[in-house]
Amino acid sequence: MFSTPAVVASCVGFVLIGVLQALYGPAIPALRDAFGLSPSAAGLGLSAHFIGGVAGVLLFDRLHERLGNRRILGTSYLLMALGAAGFALAPNWPAGIAAALLAGLGFGGIDYGLNQLFAVGFGHRSAAMLNILNAHFGIGAILGPALIAAVGAEHYPAVFLAFAAANLPLVLCLRGVRDRAPQPASGATGTASTAGTTDPSGTTGAEAGGSALSRSLASVLAVFVTLYVLHVGIEAGVGGWEPTHLETVGYGAGAAATATSVYWLMMTVGRFLVAPIALRHSAQTIITVSCAGMTVCLLLASVPWLAPYAYAGVGLFIAPIFPTGLLWLNVAAPRARRAGALVIAASMAGGVAAGPALGKAIEWSGVRAVPLLLCAVSALCLLATLWLIRATRSHSPSP
Incomplete structure (x- = not known):
């Protein structure tokens, strides 16, 4: 499913989605000052990110068969980049919320796409690789607040713009991702033991047990x-x-x-x-x-x-x-x-x-x-x- 550069790029991608999720909270003081927000209103940025994330998972799952893995991931990286840049440059808070929603849409696509690919792409090593992939999300979640602390919350637009730029090189690494995942063998399902059996009335086991399964x-x-x-x-x-x-x-x-x-x-x-x-x-x-x-x-x-x-x-x-x-x-x-x-x-x-x-x-x-x-x-x-x-x-x- 992956070339070695694509595996490395995927781990970097998970660092980036960890960074993105962790940036909104530390930026809240500056957001409140910039847009005159209450604490609850400022928290809507992260809420919009999560709503976009759920929508991204469900949307890209629906489009997966039509688009394939590379286009799903490439579109998701671009959406994250556009959303992060939009959040950094938003002239008002409604525009900022819309940008967070857009970035969340790409976040959901990366989270869904790479987790699904790692689950099937490494054979008996898939569990180990999934844990390594998701560990990089944690690295990003630690780095995000550290970046805001290093530059100051008032400079959050620069951090979001840098994040947006960091997404773009990953699009170039998608050639190393196989566009279609291998299909599971029929014997891998729970119906394997019933599919070919027939009862005395001529009803197959699959027909008799299909509803129960x-x-x-x-x-x-x-x-x-x-x-x-x-x-x-x-x-x-x-x-x-x-x-x-x-x-x-x-x-x-x-x-x-x-x-x-x-x-x-x-x-x-x-x-x-x-x-x-x-x-x-x-x-x-x-x-x-x-x-x-x-x-x-x-x-x-x-x-x-x-x-x-x-x-x-x-x-x-x-x-x-x-x-x-x-x-x-x-x-x-x-x-x-x-x-x-x-x-x-x-x-x-x-x-x-x-x-x-x-x-x-x-x-x-x-x-x-x-x-x-x-x-x-x-x-x-x-x-x-x-x-x-x-x-x-x-x-x-x-x-």
């Missing part, structure tokens, strides 16, 4: 979507509320901010660390251990003196779930072509919904309950994973 596939996809919404909700919830929780239990603002940075760093490190593990262990095993470890760490985070270290552990354990889950989904439902787009879009929706949902729960229970609330959500992730293991095993072809 369709219902089963729908259930599997629904639980995968649930797993993605919940785990991204935890990811965003820890990132958003860890500083507040730590300050509430007695830590200083600087220590709380540093601990949150360590959480994001551990998420990036975790994806690099799991790459060699993914060559020896199944996606199911990795995600089960990840969900269990995440649940334990969130429970420990309710103990004040353990909290910073426990949150770092959450980052380490949550790291492999997103990329490794995509490979598991691709194996469990190889013929459900839109399954990957659905769960990637769901992950973005989970990030959007996490803030208001967790905020309401905290209003009821108090800030000290943040780790316990997230622990309950993590336990649901573990239950969803165990259900998926059972469901996908029951429909695997016999050896």
